[in-house]
Amino acid sequence: MNLIEKGIEHMQANELEEAANTFNQYIEENPTDPVGFINFGNLLNHVGEYDKAQNFFNRAIEIDSKSGTAYYGLGVLHFEQKNYQQAAKEFQNAVRFGLDDADAYYMLAVSLRNQQNEKLALPFFQRASELKKSDTEIQFQYGLSLAYNEQIDHALNQLLYVTELDDQHADALYNTAVCYLHKEQPKKALTFFKKTLDAQPDHMLAADGKIKVEEYLSEG
Template sequence: MDKNAKAIQLMQENNLEEAAKLFDEIIQENPKDPVGYINFGNLLIHINDFEHAKGFFDKAIELDEKSATAYYGLGNMYFEQEDFQNAQKNFQQAIDFGLEEADVYFMLGMTFQNQDHHKLALPYLLRATELNDTDTDILFQYGLALAQSNLIDEAKTTFENVLKMDEEHSDAHYNLGIISLYYDDAQGALHHFDRALQIQPDHVLAANGKGKVEELLNQKEN
């Protein structure tokens, strides 16, 4: 295992101090290689040292102005600070410079979601699902964006596909409960709210939904 792979493994194991030492060695040995700076920047994001992280990403871009992963790192840094416009700009730059991975499309979609531009999020979240068709988080967020864009039938199908991959996904059940209410299917809504609560007993939204449906059913019986 080379130093870079070892340092990344240490970072994934949350051994950040040892990872930092290795990344520093890598930079000292290869000061013209942007990869060391990018990895050090990613590590600094983990400890919320955004100011220094930006310096490392900027240095990587200085060395290679088309470094897609450096722009992706900057996007993550801005996203963590909830600066979604700058995050959006950098994720887009990463894609423009050839980063064709599910994560960058997903994160770009999420910048639009966090700015309440749900329809703008859709093509990026869809592309993320195409690049990684086994990630329930990506598929779920695509379903949410569909629902928030009033594409209810498509959202229903997407949430059902989430449950095919993970039948214990409480939020997918909750959203299918809401969609059932949209279709005036109180029993279907109750089923999904109950399932959400079985999986996650502290699911407040599902509990509220269940209470309202039960109240509605009681009124109909009376």
């Protein structure tokens, strides 16, 4: 196990001082390798030392101006501070410099969504979903993005896929019901409102939807 792997192991065990010492040792022994600075930056991000973390990421970029992981770290840093415009810029840099990673595309998409730019976010949610097909949160958010972009048929198929991955995913079940309402299929919508409540009995939106659809069907 090298020093970087050892430092990451300390981080995962929440042994933060040990992680810092290990990454610092790596940097001292490898001052021209951006990896040490990136991992120390990630550690500082983790504890909320954003200014210090930024210095480490910037140092990594000085060493390698095309380090996708360094830009990703900066993206996380700005995202954590709710600076979504700058976060999106850094995540775009990460992708541009070769970080073909589901989390990078996902974080870029969420950063754009948080700027109310759902249309631009959609292809990045799609790419994330392609790279991590079993990640229910990524798949769900892609489904929502399709719905927000009024691609209801595609959204419905995507949300049904999420319910295949997790048949207790209450928000996916609820939004499936909403899609069926948009498609004017109230009986199917009612089925999924009920499934939502089975998964999460206190889901108020589903409860309200169920009552309204039952009233509509009884009048018909």
